[in-house]
Amino acid sequence: MRKFAFAESGEGFVPPSTADFNLPPIFGDNEFTTKPIALVLLSVILISVFFIIASRKASVVPSKLQFAGESVYAFVRNGIGQEIIGHEFMRFVPFLFSLFTFIITNNVFGIVPLLQFPSMSHVAFPYVLALISFGVFHYVGIKKHGLGKYLKGIAFMPGVPKAVYILLTPIEIATFFLVRPLTLSLRLFANMFAGHLLLLVFILGGEHMLSGAIGVKLIAPFAFAFGIGMTFFEFMVQCLQAYIFTLLTALFIAGALADEH
Amino acid sequence: MSFRISAAAEELNPLVPHTSEIIVGFIAFTLLYLVLRSKVVPMFEKAFAARTEAIQGGMEKAEKAQRDAQVALEQYTAQLSDARGEAQKIREEARVQGAAIIEDLRGKAQEEAARITAAATASIEAERQQAITSLRNEVGSLATELASKIVGEALDDQVRQSRIVDRFLDDLEKSK
Numbered sequence: 148m149r150k151f152a153f154a155e156s157g158e159g160f161v162p163p164s165t166a167d168f169n170l171p172p173i174f175g176d177n178e179f180t181t182k183p184i185a186l187v188l189l190s191v192i193l194i195s196v197f198f199i200i201a202s203r204k205a206s207v208v209p210s211k212l213q214f215a216g217e218s219v220y221a222f223v224r225n226g227i228g229q230e231i232i233g234h235e236f237m238r239f240v241p242f243l244f245s246l247f248t249f250i251i252t253n254n255v256f257g258i259v260p261l262l263q264f265p266s267m268s269h270v271a272f273p274y275v276l277a278l279i280s281f282g283v284f285h286y287v288g289i290k291k292h293g294l295g296k297y298l299k300g301i302a303f304m305p306g307v308p309k310a311v312y313i314l315l316t317p318i319e320i321a322t323f324f325l326v327r328p329l330t331l332s333l334r335l336f337a338n339m340f341a342g343h344l345l346l347l348v349f350i351l352g353g354e355h356m357l358s359g360a361i362g363v364k365l366i367a368p369f370a371f372a373f374g375i376g377m378t379f380f381e382f383m384v385q386c387l388q389a390y391i392f393t394l395l396t397a398l399f400i401a402g403a404l405a406d407e408h
Numbered sequence: 409m410s411f412r413i414s415a416a417a418e419e420l421n422p423l424v425p426h427t428s429e430i431i432v433g434f435i436a437f438t439l440l441y442l443v444l445r446s447k448v449v450p451m452f453e454k455a456f457a458a459r460t461e462a463i464q465g466g467m468e469k470a471e472k473a474q475r476d477a478q479v480a481l482e483q484y485t486a487q488l489s490d491a492r493g494e495a496q497k498i499r500e501e502a503r504v505q506g507a508a509i510i511e512d513l514r515g516k517a518q519e520e521a522a523r524i525t526a527a528a529t530a531s532i533e534a535e536r537q538q539a540i541t542s543l544r545n546e547v548g549s550l551a552t553e554l555a556s557k558i559v560g561e562a563l564d565d566q567v568r569q570s571r572i573v574d575r576f577l578d579d580l581e582k583s584k
Contacts, residue, residue: 159510165422178426178428179428181429184429184432186434187432188436189441189528190436190440191439191440195440196506202452203451205454205455206458213579216448217452220448220449220452221452241444241449242441242445244448244449245441245444246437247447249440268422268424269424269429272429272433272504274425275430275432275433275437279437327535332424336422340422351477380553
C-alpha cells in the first residue's frame with residue numbers, strides 16, 4: 148500500500164504520521180472489523196487458551212507449560228499483588244492478572260511479525276483500562292471506608308495544618324479524579340504510539356532509501372539495523388509499560404484500602 | 409491508498425477514541441477477566457496451595473524426625489549415665505564385699521592358726537607329760553636297776569621300789 152503511495156505521490160518521502168494508525172477495515176465498511184479490534188480479540192483468545200491449557204492440569208510438580216504460565220501468574224500475584232496491596236491482595240489478583248496479561252500481549256503485538264501493531268496505540272483501549280482501574284480503586288475505597296469518609300480522606304489529608312488545605316485539597320482532588328486515570332492511560336498510549344511511530348520511521352525510511360540513489364541505498368541497511376535495534380528496545384518498553392500500568396493500579400488500590408490516605 | 413488520505417483528512421487527533429474500540433475493549437477485557445478468574449486463577453491457586461502443603465508437610469515430617477532423634481538421644485544418654493552409675497555402684501559393692509571377704513578370711517585364718525597353735529601346745533604338753541612320766545619310769549627302773557646292781561640289794565618289792573624312786577626324785581628336785 149505504501150509503495151503505491153510513493154508511486155502515486157511521485158518522488159519524496161512521506162514521513163509516517165498519526166494517520167498511519169488509522170487502518171482501514173479488514174473487510175466491509177465497518178468500524179468493528181479493523182485491525183486493532185481484531186488484535187484485541189485475538190489477544191483475549193490467545194491469553195485464555197494459553198492459560199487454560201497451562202493451568203488445566205495444574206499439579207504440585209509443574210509441567211513446562213504450567214511452569215511458564217505459573218511464572219507469569221506468580222509474578223503478578225506475588226510481585227505486584229502481595230507486595231503492594233498486602234493481606235487483602237487475593238481479591239484483586241484476577242483483576243491485576245488480567246490487566247497485566249492483556250496489556251503485555253497487546254503491546255507485544257507491536258513487534259510480532261505480520262501482526263506488528265500495538266493495539267494500545269489506539270487510545271480507546273488505554274482509556275477503557277484506566278477507567279476500569281479508576282472505577283475499581285474508588286469502589287474499593289468507598290466500600291471499605293464509606294463514601295463520606297473516603298472522600299474526606301482524599302480531600303482533607305489528615306495530619307496537615309488547616310491552612311495548607313487551601314492548596315492541598317484541589318491538588319488532591321485533581322490527583323485522585325483526573326490525573327491518575329489520565330496519566331495511567333496516556334502513559335501507556337503514548338509509549339506504544341511513539342514506539343510504533345519510531346519503528347515506522349526507521350523501517351519505512353530504509354525502504355524509501357532503497358529506492359533512492361546508489362549512495363542512499365548504501366545507508367539503507369543502517370536504517371534497517373537501527374530499526375531492528377529499536378524493535379528490541381520496544382519489546383522492553385512494551386513489557387515495562389504493562390508492568391507499570393498494573394503496578395500503579397495495585398498502588399491505587401492499596402492507597403484506597405489504607406486507613407490513612 | 410485513497411483510504412489513507414481520506415482517513416488522514418477525517419481524524420488526525422490520536423487522543424480521540426473510537427467508539428467501537430471502547431465497546432470492544434470493554435467487552436474483551438471483561439471477558440478475559442471472567443475467563444481468567446473462573447478458569448485459571450483457581451487452578452493455579454490450587455497448585456500453589458498443594459505445593460505449600462507438600463513443602464510444609466515435608467518440613468513438619470523432618471522436624472518430627474529431628475525431635476524423635478533428639479528424644480532418642482536423650483534417652484540413650486540417660487541410659488548410659490544410668491549404666492555408668494550402676495557400674496560404679498557394683499564396683500563399690502564389689503570392693504566392699506571383697507574387703508569383707510578378706511577380713512573374714514583373715515579372721516578365720518587367725519582363728520585356725522590359733523586353734524592349730526592351741527592344739528599343738530596341748531599335744532606338746534601331753535607328750536611332755538607322757539615323756540616325763542615315761543622318763544620318770546625309765547629313769548626309776550634304770551636307777552633302781554643300777555642301784556640294785558651297785559648295792560647288790562634286790563629291790564624287787566614294788567612298793568619299796570617306788571618309794572625309793574620317789575624319794576630319789578624328790579631329792580633330785582630339792583637339790584636343783
